[in-house]
Amino acid sequence: MLAQIRLLWSYRELLLNLVLREIKIRYKQTLIGIAWSVFQPFALMVTFTLVFSLFARFPSEGIPYPLFSYCALLPWTFFATSLNRATQSLTNNSTLLTKVYFPRELLPLTSIITSSLDFGIASTLFIGVLFFYHTSLTLNIMFIILILVIQVIFTSGMAFFLSALNVSFRDTMQAVPLILQVWMYASPIVYPSSLVPEKMRYLYMLNPMAGIIDSYRRVILHGLPPDPLYLIYLFFIAGTVFLLSYRYFKRKEIFFADII
Amino acid sequence: MSGVIKFDNVSKRYFINQGASRSLKELVPGMFKRPSLAKPILPDKSEIWALRNVNFEIPRGESWGIIGPNGSGKTTLLKLLSRITYPTEGRIEVGGTIGNLIELGAGFHPELTGAENIYLNGSILGLTKKKIQEKFKQIVAFAELEQFINTPVKKYSSGMYIRLGFSVAAHIEPEILLIDEVLSIGDLSFQRKCLNRIRELSKKATTILFVSHNLLSVQALCSTTIYLSQGKVRYLGDTQEAIQYYEEDTNLKDFSRMIEGSSPGERGFSRNEMETEVKTLDIQGKEKKIFRSGEQLIVEIGYHTFKPIPDPVFRVRVVRGDGLTCCEYHTRHDGYSIPLLDGKGIVRLETGTLKLLPQFYSLDISVWDWQSNLRYCRQVRKIIKIEKELLQEFEGEGIYKVEGSWSFLPSP
Numbered sequence: 001m002l003a004q005i006r007l008l009w010s011y012r013e014l015l016l017n018l019v020l021r022e023i024k025i026r027y028k029q030t031l032i033g034i035a036w037s038v039f040q041p042f043a044l045m046v047t048f049t050l051v052f053s054l055f056a057r058f059p060s061e062g063i064p065y066p067l068f069s070y071c072a073l074l075p076w077t078f079f080a081t082s083l084n085r086a087t088q089s090l091t092n093n094s095t096l097l098t099k100v101y102f103p104r105e106l107l108p109l110t111s112i113i114t115s116s117l118d119f120g121i122a123s124t125l126f127i128g129v130l131f132f133y134h135t136s137l138t139l140n141i142m143f144i145i146l147i148l149v150i151q152v153i154f155t156s157g158m159a160f161f162l163s164a165l166n167v168s169f170r171d172t173m174q175a176v177p178l179i180l181q182v183w184m185y186a187s188p189i190v191y192p193s194s195l196v197p198e199k200m201r202y203l204y205m206l207n208p209m210a211g212i213i214d215s216y217r218r219v220i221l222h223g224l225p226p227d228p229l230y231l232i233y234l235f236f237i238a239g240t241v242f243l244l245s246y247r248y249f250k251r252k253e254i255f256f257a258d259i260i
Numbered sequence: 261m262s263g264v265i266k267f268d269n270v271s272k273r274y275f276i277n278q279g280a281s282r283s284l285k286e287l288v289p290g291m292f293k294r295p296s297l298a299k300p301i302l303p304d305k306s307e308i309w310a311l312r313n314v315n316f317e318i319p320r321g322e323s324w325g326i327i328g329p330n331g332s333g334k335t336t337l338l339k340l341l342s343r344i345t346y347p348t349e350g351r352i353e354v355g356g357t358i359g360n361l362i363e364l365g366a367g368f369h370p371e372l373t374g375a376e377n378i379y380l381n382g383s384i385l386g387l388t389k390k391k392i393q394e395k396f397k398q399i400v401a402f403a404e405l406e407q408f409i410n411t412p413v414k415k416y417s418s419g420m421y422i423r424l425g426f427s428v429a430a431h432i433e434p435e436i437l438l439i440d441e442v443l444s445i446g447d448l449s450f451q452r453k454c455l456n457r458i459r460e461l462s463k464k465a466t467t468i469l470f471v472s473h474n475l476l477s478v479q480a481l482c483s484t485t486i487y488l489s490q491g492k493v494r495y496l497g498d499t500q501e502a503i504q505y506y507e508e509d510t511n512l513k514d515f516s517r518m519i520e521g522s523s524p525g526e527r528g529f530s531r532n533e534m535e536t537e538v539k540t541l542d543i544q545g546k547e548k549k550i551f552r553s554g555e556q557l558i559v560e561i562g563y564h565t566f567k568p569i570p571d572p573v574f575r576v577r578v579v580r581g582d583g584l585t586c587c588e589y590h591t592r593h594d595g596y597s598i599p600l601l602d603g604k605g606i607v608r609l610e611t612g613t614l615k616l617l618p619q620f621y622s623l624d625i626s627v628w629d630w631q632s633n634l635r636y637c638r639q640v641r642k643i644i645k646i647e648k649e650l651l652q653e654f655e656g657e658g659i660y661k662v663e664g665s666w667s668f669l670p671s672p
């Protein structure tokens with residue numbers, strides 16, 4: 001593992017260049033360029049506010065609905081775009097895979113890093129929304145870092161697994177957007193988790209994204225520390241997913257160039 | 261001295277259908293079906309050994325060539341070496357950083373400019389940003405792309421694309437350089453430039469493994485050569501020898517196919533009144549197919565007639581690959597007559613010194629009646645190769661060559 005990390009570190013410049021390539025390509029010949037990464041979660045927030053707050057009158061734990069939904073949409077969009085991109089990261093770069101050697105992990109990692117940049121840019125808008133609603137923040141906001149780390153570990157784990165699986169089965173890239181759509185409604189994004197019947201809550205919260213989203217809301221909007229028991233569970237799940245997926249990736253890696 | 265590259269009994273197996281049509285849709289129903297001999301559960305997995313029990317050890321700083329027909333495992337060998345793919349059996353040891361010219365410009369992205377791609381491709385090949393910055397001007401100059409370096413690569417011509425690819429790769433200065441069919445691209449002057457650059461690297465103690473169909477450049481660059489055929493090492497050793505084996509084995513077959521298509525085949529009707537069989541020999545009477553330029557050639561035509569044939573005419577044409585008849589031997593024209601063919605026998609032709617340029621030629625042999633109106637049997641075709649002299653670097657153009665001498669007389 002340590003040797004792996006050292007190897008990846010020695011390829012940091014390539015990782016950076018791959019990320020730069022992704023970004024440059026994405027916004028070549030576009031008019032508003034990087035603004036698109038703000039646009040996407042923002043448009044969703046407006047839509048959700050209209051549909052779920054104005055029309056359907058979903059509860060939002062006493063928090064203005066735009067703030068409530070945007071706070072969840074940001075990390076969710078980060079998660080979803082990471083996975084959507086990472087799934088195809090190996091297959092989209094088949095010419096690279098079959099012609100040159102470099103640690104294959106770099107490709108799914110590139111997807112996550114580019115998505116995290118979008119996430120960062122969209123977050124600046126969120127700060128504006130926070131000010132707009134005069135949300136008072138507490139020091140508990142520092143927990144964001146911990147939650148984010150857990151989310152990134154979980155996301156990378158999923159990304160390694162899905163990208164490697166897609167090399168053998170292209171069904172993966174068809175299934176992932178669908179699964180993510182279902183997953184979004186199975187997570188407390190447009191509604192609060194308190195809306196889930198008490199009896200089913202434990203089952204519901206087994207979904208790590210539910211815990212992650214909930215924790216963000218607690219920390220940012222309610223100014224409370226995250227539930228420690230829950231944090232431990234999340235950390236355990238994220239770590240397990242990561243280790244298993246990475247092992248799967250490394251085992252499959254030696255066949256990538258042969259079967260891609 | 262320890263080897264910098266070591267292949268220890270390396271084999272690589274591919275499944276022919278691997279990757280193709282393997283989707284859940286096909287796998288899942290298959291899992292529930294009862295296995296039957298007629299329909300295997302999985303798509304047909306007929307295997308192919310791209311390499312089989314390959315052993316060799318290359319000392320540091322040497323330049324080795326790899327030759328062999330298409331599908332003999334050359335590229336697989338380089339891919340194994342550069343860790344793009346992994347061996348099914350055996351061990352590979354590599355002591356040093358690898359520069360890989362398997363495909364030029366593999367990491368190029370069409371939307372990015374030349375300059376952006378230099379940085380991207382450079383880092384894919386393992387160069388640090390600092391190193392690329394240092395060499396940037398050199399790379400651009402070598403590729404002769406100063407004017408277009410800020411143009412997206414998608415607007416490049418294929419020549420420009422390849423030049424940029426080679427230029428980046430040639431400046432990585434790794435300890436081991438793998439080159440696959442690089443010199444067959446670009447125009448002649450650029451090819452020469454590439455060759456020189458590789459020579460330069462080789463002088464700096466870079467270990468070079470060079471795959472090419474261009475035997476001349478293998479000869480120019482490599483002292484030792486591996487001749488691969490069907491995944492096995494057929495010969496390992498002196499380049500000159502390896503090339504000889506390779507040409508004897510394969511090229512005659514390949515080129516006969518090529519010539520078959522391009523030379524004027526037999527025209528008109530031929531009676532089936534006799535059969536012929538042709539052998540080519542050198543002046544010592546040894547049967548062979550590869551001759552040196554300027555060597556005498558003996559053609560032995562064994563015949564077997566089904567009925568007596570009066571006044572036959574034997575014709576032997578030497579035809580170049582593109583269908584041009586270079587010279588013709590003809591019993592009547594050459595003032596030789598055979599009164600009657602009956603039963604079996606041999607007609608023998610001894611040519612003078614054939615000063616044909618190195619090439620593949622076909623000998624087209626046919627038997628006619630005296631007026632050359634009727635052919636008694638099907639035309640027989642035999643492929644020979646005229647080889648260049650050892651160490652003769654330039655072949656020149658034309659059909660034949662007889663020695664000439666130059667002199668220089670400046671006016672006072």
